[in-house]
Amino acid sequence: MTARRIGWSAMAIVAGCSLLLSAGCVATADDGYGYAPNVSVGIGLGYYDQYGGDYGGWGPDYGVGPWRGGGPRPRRGDAGGGHGFRPAPASRAMPSIPSGARAGGRGGGGRGGGGGHGGH
Amino acid sequence: MNLAVDSSLVARRPRAGSRWRAIAPGLVAAMAGAACLAPAIAAPERVPALVEPRGEEHHVGKVIFEELVTPDLAGAERFYAGLFGWSFQDLDAGGTRYATATLDGRLVGGLVQRDRPAGGHGQPAWLTFVAVRDVDAARATAVRNGAKVLLEPRDVPDRGREAVFADPQGAVFAVLASSSGDPADALAEPGEWIWSSLFTRDPDTDAGFYQALLDYEVFDLPSSGSDKHLMLASEDYARASANTLPATTAGAHPHWIDYVRVDDAARMVAKAQSLGARVLVGPRLDRHGGHVAIVADPQGAVCGMLEWTSDDDRKVAQ
DSSP: OOHHHHHHHHHHHHHHHHHHHHHTOOOOOOOSSSOGGGOOSSSOOOOOBOOOOOOOOOOTTOOOSOOOOSSOOOOOTTTTSOOSSOBOOTTSOOOOOOOOOOOSSBSOOOTTTSOOSSOO | OOOOOOHHHHHHHHHHHHHHHHHHHHHHHHHHHHHHHHHHHTOOOOOOOSSBSOOOOOOTTOEEEEEEEESOHHHHHHHHHHHHOOEEEEEEETTEEEEEEEETTEEEEEEEEOOOOTTSOOBOEEEEEEEOSOHHHHHHHHHHTTOEEEEEEEEETTTEEEEEEEOTTSOEEEEEEETTOOOOOOOOOTTSEEEEEEEESOHHHHHHHHHHHHOOEEEEEOOSTTOOEEEEEETTEEEEEEEEOOTTOTTOOOEEEEEEEESOHHHHHHHHHHTTOEEEEEEEEOTTSSEEEEEEOTTOOEEEEEEOOOHHHHHHHO
16 A cells, blocks of 8 residues: 555545544444433433333332321331341431422522422 | 547646645545534533532432433423423534423423334333432442443533443433532422432342442331332432332333422322323322322323422411
8 A cells, every 4th residue: 555545544534533523423332221322422311211101009008208207207017127228227217308498599509498409 | 549648638637636636635634624613613502500500519319300301302391391380491412402491490300302212112211310429439339239331421511420320120310420519408399309219129129229329328118018118318318219119010110200299199190181191100198198190291201290298388287
């Protein structure tokens, strides 16, 4: 290969890479979640879930909400048994969600009295 | 046969070639330059910071953002605007159709339009973002404890650093180290996200995973049968619940659900239906004394609703 051809090839590679960069694309392998192919550089993650909206079977004591607080902590009968986690000490009161009002700003403010994105 | 060649042609060819060779580098350079400049000229708009003005608060383990992926951005905007009164600002995100959702000027989420994956197995969903201080450290901890990395840590201008994982049971969630600080702990207004739940086959194991990752305190709540009801807390605030997926939902995949605060779940469910939603779990009284409900928006993304009366409201009611 002549030096001239190498030069042309190099320039072609530079041009090609530049065009690819400008397109701002990434190509990634599917990871089984249908996730990676939907991810692009920039904003927005583009995640599609894989579950199928299969709901039901919530018994009468099936609870998902936060504890309201103000009363004694409910105790599970088998507390102290084997867990995959470290259970909170029995002396700890069950916490609830934040109850303070929001201050000014978007998301700013102080603990219990500041603004916030939701009250998680 | 006259094989004589016009000498002027022979002479012109090399001249044209040499001209081209002289111009070509310039053309290539111009193309490369234009290619480099194009993104700058049409620079994607940036997502807004999570907290404005910037703060220094950080609340590891708190759910601080939600992002919807949908095949119909306009349809999703109509639905959530009609249901919760959200407003939207569409961003030019360099080929990605993205909208920020606000309520009374406060950021409540982001919406991304994407085509459904080929094969039709994907379901539009809200992605739950949990606050961490160090995304790369979180990645290491998550992987060490059995998670799968779906999106490697990446920087998002003005937003921070984020990554997406599937926990050991397969529930997908994101972590975000917000560069503008985390939203303060305050009671959500109606129309804002207020709560999150993890539905999983093995809450015990998953709680251990999230405890290792986010240093949660884990409270074990009473329940009947083999169901587990756990509460995940940090900084003396409840952050999320973890529940056993009911055995009857064999087709369900472990997942997170986020709940928007509402004043009247029954009324809001009816409103959601009128806007095209499907009811997955009708309004039912929950342990906090209010009702919860779960709907799928017209595109299929699942969204919870949770009634919560403020302490002041309760005092008035009493």
